[in-house]
Amino acid sequence: MDLNLSLNNSKGLLLSEWINSVFDSYPVESGKFLKNGKNRFSNPVGYNIAKDLETLFDFIINYSDSNKPKIRESLNNFLKIRVVQDFDPSVTINFFLNLKKIIYSNLNGHLNNTNDLDNLMDLFNTIDSIALEAVDIFVSLKAKIYEIKANEMKNRFGKMADRIMKKYGIDENFDNDTNLSEGS
Amino acid sequence: MDLNLSLNNSKGLLLSEWINSVFDSYPVESGKFLKNGKNRFSNPVGYNIAKDLETLFDFIINYSDSNKPKIRESLNNFLKIRVVQDFDPSVTINFFLNLKKIIYSNLNGHLNNTNDLDNLMDLFNTIDSIALEAVDIFVSLKAKIYEIKANEMKNRFGKMADRIMKKYGIDENFDNDTNLSEGS
Numbered sequence: 001m002d003l004n005l006s007l008n009n010s011k012g013l014l015l016s017e018w019i020n021s022v023f024d025s026y027p028v029e030s031g032k033f034l035k036n037g038k039n040r041f042s043n044p045v046g047y048n049i050a051k052d053l054e055t056l057f058d059f060i061i062n063y064s065d066s067n068k069p070k071i072r073e074s075l076n077n078f079l080k081i082r083v084v085q086d087f088d089p090s091v092t093i094n095f096f097l098n099l100k101k102i103i104y105s106n107l108n109g110h111l112n113n114t115n116d117l118d119n120l121m122d123l124f125n126t127i128d129s130i131a132l133e134a135v136d137i138f139v140s141l142k143a144k145i146y147e148i149k150a151n152e153m154k155n156r157f158g159k160m161a162d163r164i165m166k167k168y169g170i171d172e173n174f175d176n177d178t179n180l181s182e183g184s
Numbered sequence: 185m186d187l188n189l190s191l192n193n194s195k196g197l198l199l200s201e202w203i204n205s206v207f208d209s210y211p212v213e214s215g216k217f218l219k220n221g222k223n224r225f226s227n228p229v230g231y232n233i234a235k236d237l238e239t240l241f242d243f244i245i246n247y248s249d250s251n252k253p254k255i256r257e258s259l260n261n262f263l264k265i266r267v268v269q270d271f272d273p274s275v276t277i278n279f280f281l282n283l284k285k286i287i288y289s290n291l292n293g294h295l296n297n298t299n300d301l302d303n304l305m306d307l308f309n310t311i312d313s314i315a316l317e318a319v320d321i322f323v324s325l326k327a328k329i330y331e332i333k334a335n336e337m338k339n340r341f342g343k344m345a346d347r348i349m350k351k352y353g354i355d356e357n358f359d360n361d362t363n364l365s366e367g368s
Contacts, residue, residue, distance in 0.1 A: 089323045090316040097312045104305055111301065114293065121288055124308075128281045132274035135319055139273045139326065146330040150337065157341040161348070168352050 001110050003119045007061045010106055015057050017102045019050050022095050025087070045081065052078040056130070060099070063126045075134050076141075083141040092138060096131035100124050185294050187303045191245045194290055199241050201286045203234050206279050209271070229265065236262040240314070244283070247310045259318050260325075267325040276322060280315035284308050 007014065023034045023046070034046035055074045059067050082092045103123070111117055164170070191198065207218045207230070218230035239258045243251050266276045287307070295301055348354070 088320060090320045093319050094316055097316070100312075101309065109298065111298075114295075117295065117301070125285065128284075132278055132281070135277050136272060136274045139323060142323065142326070143330075146327075146334075150330075150334055153334065153337060154341075157338075157345070161341075161345065164345070164348060164354065168354060170348065170352060 001112055001116050003107075003116065003123065004061065006107065006110065007103065007123075011057070011061075014099075014102055014106060015054055017106075018057065018095070018099050019053050021098050021102070022049055022053065025091055025095075049078065049081070057099075060127060060130060061123070063123075071130060072133065072137070075130070075137050079134060079137050079141060083138060083145070089135070089138050089142075093131055093134055096127055096134055100127055185296055185300050187291075187300065187307065188245065190291065190294065191287065191307075195241065195245075198283075198286055198290060199238055202241065202279070202283050203237050205282050205286070206233055206237065209275055209279075233262065233265070241283075244311060244314060245307070247307075255314060256317065256321070259314070259321050263318060263321050263325060267322060267329070273319070273322050273326075277315055277318055280311055280318055284311055 020035065023031045025031075026034060034043065034049065036043070036046075040047045052074050056071065056078070059071045059074070079092065104120075107120070111120065204219065207215045209215075210218060218227065218233065220227070220230075224231045236258050240255065240262070243255045243258070263276065288304075291304070295304065
């Protein structure tokens with residue numbers, strides 16, 4: 001069995017199962033909406049998820065090191081939405097691992113020898129490494145949100161301090177061991 | 185082939201490969217130290233990593249839903265050290281996925297039929313689900329660190345504001361639309 005050929009031939013089926021597994025992770029009504037009509041303008045979130053997953057699917061089954069930057073870009077687009085929508089990391093990362101189950105259940109019975117199995121394991125390792133890349137991106141996107149919140153807090157306190165100082169005519173060097181830039 | 189029996193019989197070999205793959209992720213000198221003599225008192229970090237991974241290994245190859253709380257506890261112990269030591273999430277989560285490669289390379293050639301393969305896939309799915317649990321725990325431990333930092337910042341600003349107000353005899357209701365509890 002030529003694994004690559006077989007996956008390219010079943011692309012439509014595998015990809016639609018994969019995309020639907022992502023839409024099913026949304027609350028029932030949203031999931032239904034996302035599934036219905038992947039039109040760029042009437043359903044931009046559904047359209048973008050489907051587009052990013054198709055790009056990733058092609059990169060996964062025709063994997064090469066030179067595609068890494070493009071894979072990272074697609075992962076970033078897909079994960080940005082999930083982080084902002086506050087999905088659990090495990091639910092999000094599971095989509096990548098899930099693709100293996102979808103592939104295995106569609107290939108089952110067509111694995112004829114050790115060579116086929118080795119090729120399948122190589123593909124699964126590739127999917128795992130993309131899932132790990134997704135973990136790093138997910139964590140760094142989360143970290144960015146925390147940084148934004150921390151900066152907002154700093155700004156709020158800074159403005160409050162400015163207001164106090166302005167109102168009472170306090171010089172910003174009022175205290176030798178403390179100034180407003182502390183903690184920046 | 186009885187997969188479970190085979191894994192229990194090879195436990196020593198598989199576990200030591202797995203533990204060494206974790207130690208190898210540390211800088212060379214630390215890795216060497218961690219590997220040498222897993223004594224509870226002279227090498228507590230190495231000892232604890234090896235202990236947590238053995239517990240996890242037993243839970244994985246004899247998996248049952250009732251063990252989930254214990255698995256979570258072992259993961260938490262293992263991940264706490266990694267988060268504090270500031271390891272990349274992907275490097276850390278990879279240890280769990282890595283166990284599959286170790287198992288596959290040791291079993292290779294002993295998979296005789298579709299049933300064996302289905303059992304192996306079930307085991308790999310179990311390992312994946314434990315890796316996903318690890319992702320959630322890793323992210324929540326990271327979030328805790330961010331919260332601690334945010335609280336420290338709040339305290340520092342709060343103390344600074346207190347100092348200004350004390351020094352200038354300012355009432356805490358100095359400004360109707362602003363007080364120090366804002367942003368808590």
